[in-house]
Amino acid sequence: MNEIIKLSILEKIKEHANIILCRHIRPDGDAVGSTIGLKEIIEASSPEKKVFIERDDENPTLSFIGDEGPVPSDDDFMDALVIVLDCGEETRVSSKRLTLGSCLAVIDHHIKNGDFGDLSWVEENRNSVSEMVTDFWKTFENELVLTKHAAACLFTGIVTDTGRFKFRGTSAETLRLSALLLEKGIDYETIYNNIDVKDFKDVSDHAYLMNNIKVTKSGVAYINITRKIIDDLKLNSQAASDSVTLMENIKGSLIWLVFIANEDGSARARIRSRFVAIEPIARKYHGGGHACASGATVYSEEEACNLLSDLDGALSAFKENNPDVF
Ligand SMILES: [Mn+2]
Numbered sequence: 001m002n003e004i005i006k007l008s009i010l011e012k013i014k015e016h017a018n019i020i021l022c023r024h025i026r027p028d029g030d031a032v033g034s035t036i037g038l039k040e041i042i043e044a045s046s047p048e049k050k051v052f053i054e055r056d057d058e059n060p061t062l063s064f065i066g067d068e069g070p071v072p073s074d075d076d077f078m079d080a081l082v083i084v085l086d087c088g089e090e091t092r093v094s095s096k097r098l099t100l101g102s103c104l105a106v107i108d109h110h111i112k113n114g115d116f117g118d119l120s121w122v123e124e125n126r127n128s129v130s131e132m133v134t135d136f137w138k139t140f141e142n143e144l145v146l147t148k149h150a151a152a153c154l155f156t157g158i159v160t161d162t163g164r165f166k167f168r169g170t171s172a173e174t175l176r177l178s179a180l181l182l183e184k185g186i187d188y189e190t191i192y193n194n195i196d197v198k199d200f201k202d203v204s205d206h207a208y209l210m211n212n213i214k215v216t217k218s219g220v221a222y223i224n225i226t227r228k229i230i231d232d233l234k235l236n237s238q239a240a241s242d243s244v245t246l247m248e249n250i251k252g253s254l255i256w257l258v259f260i261a262n263e264d265g266s267a268r269a270r271i272r273s274r275f276v277a278i279e280p281i282a283r284k285y286h287g288g289g290h291a292c293a294s295g296a297t298v299y300s301e302e303e304a305c306n307l308l309s310d311l312d313g314a315l316s317a318f319k320e321n322n323p324d325v326f
Helices: 002-015 029-045 060-065 129-139 148-161 172-182 188-196 200-210 227-233 237-247 279-284 301-321
Strands: 018-022 050-053 081-085 103-108 119-122 221-225 255-261 267-273 288-290 293-298
Touching: 002 081, 002 103, 002 119, 002 129, 018 029, 029 050, 029 060, 029 081, 029 129, 029 148, 060 148, 060 188, 103 129, 129 148, 129 172, 148 172, 148 188, 200 227, 200 237, 221 237, 227 255, 237 255, 237 267, 255 301, 267 279, 267 301, 279 288, 279 293, 279 301, 293 301
Parallel strands: 018 050, 018 081, 081 103, 103 119, 221 255
Antiparallel strands: 255 267, 267 293, 288 293
């Protein structure tokens, strides 16, 4: 089935002179790596085509990956193939102009949350869309050209979405495809240096946030980043988002999350877990994502408490049924 969809996507790429790639808002390494990677693959394979990356926002910490090129004009959308990568929800796509194109394809690995697109290649068990794009190139390697820089972009997407080959979804196939990327001669030490190094201010902000970790009765660890904390620390949104990783190694805390207050009184929750599936709970709170990594939004303090209590219940049940995990 996936082979047929991949072939259809290749056919659509061949049919269109203009191709516009989109991703999710607040892009991460996979969103940026997969879009730039696919852009370069198409450009290297068919230099006559025009390929754009459509975006409302950028991620400055990923600027080392390289230039994303000009944003397409409305005219560029005329008769264009639009491909959405790494985004399973139409409302989270980095474009309000999706309907301007002539055909919409989706390449994604999030748990399905509503259908959109004329053509959709979704594999929920894939660790990253960058891996899927690597697989796409490998499948059609007689027709598609993978440049060294495209390989570096895709490698960045894979290592960021897998937590350096650590998270669920990292498979033998992931390592085989990553090996093909390494064979292009990419400099992974520089990539790791770029994605792991933080500004001193971010480190010091994280030290403050670590001192504010709370733990629920069953062990759910969380940080509540209020508007006051954001203002006092002048906390940037990337450092706020990244703070969820501060709790990933606490013994017994198999679920952890950060609340990041929005200006309108709501709060974004970034939820992570080990072993325990939290996606259904995230979905209950206006979110979703992956089994062990999801986002949600709470619109009141009461809803935040309910989310915490649901996660606490899930962790408590998991611990009861799996006493040997610790
Ligand atoms: Mn992804």
